[in-house]
Amino acid sequence: MEGLTKSAALEAAPFGVRVNAVAPGPVQTAMLDRFMPDPDRKATALANVPLRRAGSPEEIADAIRYVGSGAASFMTGEVLRVNGGRTAA
Numbered sequence: 001m002e003g004l005t006k007s008a009a010l011e012a013a014p015f016g017v018r019v020n021a022v023a024p025g026p027v028q029t030a031m032l033d034r035f036m037p038d039p040d041r042k043a044t045a046l047a048n049v050p051l052r053r054a055g056s057p058e059e060i061a062d063a064i065r066y067v068g069s070g071a072a073s074f075m076t077g078e079v080l081r082v083n084g085g086r087t088a089a
Helices: 002-015 030-035 039-047 057-067
Strands: 021-024 079-082
Touching (some): 021 057, 057 079
């Protein structure tokens, strides 16, 4: 995904089009509950997230809103990782 984002950003930049991606970590949704129905397994997985919790759908939406806004007008070819610090660990 990262390579595709960067490649598309380079191709689209001359036309003033920005291409970015948001890469979420675990998000507290029904899908997460389906993949991890066992509370102990879920707790173990979230213990590997430095913030020790799943994100909320609203937190991911906020990141997407930022990337698509004028506040990020000089941002292209980037992957914004919204994952509670998993890639920092």
